[in-house]
Amino acid sequence: MQPRLVKPLQGAALLACSTLLFALMGMGIREVSVSVNNESVVFFRNLVGVLFFLPLILLKGWRPLRTERLRSHLWRSTYGLAAMYCFFYAIAHLPLADAMLFTYSAPLFTPLIAWWWLKEPITRRMLLTSGVGLCGVLLVAKPSAALFDAQALVGLAASILAAFAFVSIREMSDTEPAFRIVFYFALFASLASAIPLTWAWQPLNERELGALLAIGLLATVSQIIMSKAYGLAPPGLIGPFAYLAIVFAGLLAWLRWGETPDPTSLSGAALIFVASLLSIRRTGR
Numbered sequence: 001m002q003p004r005l006v007k008p009l010q011g012a013a014l015l016a017c018s019t020l021l022f023a024l025m026g027m028g029i030r031e032v033s034v035s036v037n038n039e040s041v042v043f044f045r046n047l048v049g050v051l052f053f054l055p056l057i058l059l060k061g062w063r064p065l066r067t068e069r070l071r072s073h074l075w076r077s078t079y080g081l082a083a084m085y086c087f088f089y090a091i092a093h094l095p096l097a098d099a100m101l102f103t104y105s106a107p108l109f110t111p112l113i114a115w116w117w118l119k120e121p122i123t124r125r126m127l128l129t130s131g132v133g134l135c136g137v138l139l140v141a142k143p144s145a146a147l148f149d150a151q152a153l154v155g156l157a158a159s160i161l162a163a164f165a166f167v168s169i170r171e172m173s174d175t176e177p178a179f180r181i182v183f184y185f186a187l188f189a190s191l192a193s194a195i196p197l198t199w200a201w202q203p204l205n206e207r208e209l210g211a212l213l214a215i216g217l218l219a220t221v222s223q224i225i226m227s228k229a230y231g232l233a234p235p236g237l238i239g240p241f242a243y244l245a246i247v248f249a250g251l252l253a254w255l256r257w258g259e260t261p262d263p264t265s266l267s268g269a270a271l272i273f274v275a276s277l278l279s280i281r282r283t284g285r
Contacts (some may be wrong), residue, residue, distance in 0.1 A: 011233030014225050015241040021222035023248035025215055027256060032211040038088050039200035041212065043193040048216020049186025049223070053179070065183055072172050076181065077188035079165035084189075086158030090151075107239030108134050109163035117167055120234045125278070133243035133275035139268025140246050166226075166235045173231035182223045240275040247272055 029041060056064060067073060083106075108130045115122040169181055204212070229238065247269045253259040 006233060008233040008237050011229045011231075012238045012241050014229035014232065015238050016244055018222045018226040018229060019242060019245035020248050021218050021225065023245050023252055025218040025222065026245075026249055027252045028211055028215040028218065032208060032215065036204065036208050036212070037200055037202060039193070039196040040202060040204070041215070042084060042088070043190065043197055044212040045216045045219050046186050046189040046193050048213055049182065049220040050190050052186070052217065052220045053183050056179075065180055067176065067180060067184070069172060069176060070184075072168065072176075073181070073184035074188060076165055076168040076172065077185045077192075079161050079168060080185055081189045081192055083158045083161035083165060086154050086161060090155035090158060105134055105137060106159045106162040106166065107235075107242045109160055110166050110235035110239045113160075113163050113167045114170065114235050118171055118234075120170075126237065126239075129240045129275045129278045132278070133240040133272050136268040136271030136275065137243055137246055139271065140250065140265045163235075166230055166239075169227050169230045170235055173227075178224050178227035178231060181227045182220060185223065186220065240272075240278070243272045243275060 033041060053065070111122045111126045111130060114120045172181060250259075250265060250269065
C-alpha cells in the first residue's frame with residue numbers, strides 16, 4: 001500500500017469543483033422530479049455511472065478495474081446508497097429547508113469519523129471551521145420546528161452515513177484510484193437501486209431520458225473529482241469546502257428560477273466562505 005497523500009490545497013480546489021457539479025446535478029433533479037419518481041432518478045443516476053466506464057472497459061478490458069479490496073468498495077457503496085435513500089426520505093417527509101440542512105451537514109462528522117477510523121489527527125481548528133460552516137448552512141436553510149421531530153433522525157442518519165462514505169473513500173485512497181472507487185459504487189448502487197423499480201417503474205419520454213442522462217453524467221464526474229479530492233487530503237481538513245454546495249445551489253436557483261436570497265441567506269453564505277478561507281489558511285501552513 002502507498003502512503004495516503006496530503007495535498008490540502010489541491011484537494012480543497014477539487015472538492016469545491018465537485019460541489020459545483022453536485023449543485024448543477026441538484027438543479028437537474030429538481031427539474032426532472034416534476035414528472036419522474038425518485039426510484040427512477042436514483043437508478044438512472046447510478047446506471048449512467050456504470051455506462052460511463054464502458055469505453056475504458058472496451059479499450060483496456062477489466063484490468064484497470066480489478067481490485068483486491070472488493071469488501072471496502074462494498075462498504076463504501078452501502079454507506080453512499082443508504083445515505084442517498086435517507087436523504088430522499090428526508091426530502092419527502094420534512095420541509096425542504098430541513099432536508100437541505102441534513103444534506104450539507106455531513107462535513108461536521110467527517111473529522112470525528114476520520115479520527116476514529118483512520119487515526120488521522122483532529123484539531124480544534126478543524127472543529128471550528130466545520131462548526132462555522134454549519135452555522136452558515138443554518139442561516140441559509142432556515143430550518144423549522146420539524147427539525148426536532150422523530151423523522152428528522154432519518155436525516156441525521158443520512159448525514160452520518162454520508163460522512164462514513166467520505167472517510168471510506170479516504171481509507172481506500174492508498175491503493176484505489178478515484179475512477180475505480182466511483183465505478184464500483186455505481187455498479188453496486190445500480191444493482192441495489194434496480195430492486196425498487198420492480199414496483200415503481202414508469203415509462204419515460206425522450207426529454208426525461210435526456211435529463212436523467214445529464215444528471216448521471218454530472219453525478220459521475222463530480223464523484224470522480226470528489227474521490228480524488230479526498231484521496232489528496234483528509235476529509236476533516238478540507239470538509240468545510242463541501243458547504244459551498246449550498247452556496248452554489250442558491251446561485252443556480254437565483255439564475256434559473258429567480259429565487260432571490262434574503263439578507264440572512266447572504267450572511268450564511270458569507271460564513272460558509274469564511275469557514276473555507278480558514279481552512280485554506282490552515283492548510284497553507
